[in-house]
Amino acid sequence: MQPLPREFYDRDTIQVARELLGKYLVMRRGGGERVGRIVETEAYLGPHDLAAHSSKGRTPRTEVMFGPPGHAYVYLIYGMHHCVNVVTQAEGHASAVLLRALEPVRNLEARCQGPGLLCKAMGIDRRLNGHDLVSEDFFIAEPEQPQRIAIVRRPRIGVDYAGHWAKRLLRFYIRDNPCVSRR
DNA sequence: TGCACGATGAAC
């Protein structure tokens, strides 16, 4: 399995969010290899998107979002759960795609439906913030035999504070997949 | 220096 090239991430964020569905998230740190199939994502469209962390401006926390594409933006939420995003588009664009749920493929026994559970199952924490996904130990790859999928669009979860941005259909998931966090 | 509040998950 080959890591997706940086050009994959250096594109329109909605396009990346859709195309990440069905891809494999691979973790080769700490011994064995853990692999999950991405079944649910959300797009965060830069500083003007009031639901995006980058709407707060360039801060120590959001620094990675403002950086080059293809890097992991990992943060702690509610003091106890981690969430992982992939940075998209050109440096300074400050957009990203949140990975919300996986379907277990290899060495994933724990449930991984929801961004916090996904990180727990894959062993992702803030030490991986800024990690380059164009690498050999933590990356995203095209599966050997890609499946044909139907994509459902819904409003993003937990962003009711974001005004009209909360209504945008920026959450994507694989139709009828049982591992999606919410219907 | 203090404080309100989450891109959540689990229990009740």
Added chain:
DNA sequence: TTCATCGTGCAC
């Protein structure tokens, strides 16, 4: 519906 738990951004 409530709560655990703490880093972040912003008010003072």
